[in-house]
Amino acid sequence: MASLALKTVARLAQAGRTVRAISTTVPAASGHDDIMEKWPADKFDKHFIDYLSRPEIDGWEVRKALTELHDYDVIPDPKVVEAALRACRRVNDYALTLRFLEALKIKCGTQKNRETIYPYIIQQVKPVLDELGISTPEELGYDKPELFIPQPEYWWEKKWYADYGMDKKPNFQI
Known part of the structure; x- marks a missing residue:
């Protein structure tokens, strides 16, 4: 397969067309270092703050930056x-703000951490939320399922019962 690709590239180059090189190398498994060893926390925060603060940023770039930020195993600083x-808000994507806040809450980890770290971040960014007119998912009622009907025969749903306070006595009719 690789030889076919090389033959195609050679044929296109002979025809006078510009050929863009594509890297197919995979990094070695031993090259995976901790993010903080490669990138100190202040530079990490500055990179994302500078990238997201550009006035000409578009929706695709915002989504790209938030995806990259979410891929790292860190909870971002309130300034980020x-x-x-x-x-x-600059690209006028309200749904993305809600999804970002939901992902931030999930990234905080266990229920215990969500009760300490996530409220701290929300408390720190509350002035910005008020300034921009953004409601949190909790204020909109998105932290509780709207149409969730528990089915006890499914074992994998049992943790959801405890998360949403339905583990006591069922208060639903099927």
């Missing part, structure tokens, strides 16, 4: 969250 919220 503020820059992300301002960027989402």
Whole structure:
């Protein structure tokens, strides 16, 4: 397969067409270092704040930056969250702001951490949320399922019962 690709590239180059090189190398498994060793926290935050604070940023770039930020195994600093919220507002994508806040809550980890870290971040960015007119998912009622009907015969749903306070006595009719 690789030889066919090389033959096609050679044929296109002979025909006078410009050929763009595509890298197919895979990094070695031993090259995976911790993010903070490669990138100190202040530079990490500055990179995302600078990228998201650009006035000419478009919706695709905002989504790209938020995806990259989410891929790292860190909970972003409130200043990075503020820059992300301002960027989402600049491109007028309210749904993205809500999804970003939901992903941030999920990224905080366990229920215990969600009760300490996530409220701290929301408290720190509350002035920006008020300034931009953004409601949190909790204020909109998106933190609770709207049409969730528990089915006890499914074992994998049992953790959801505890998360949403339905583990006591069922208060639903099927």
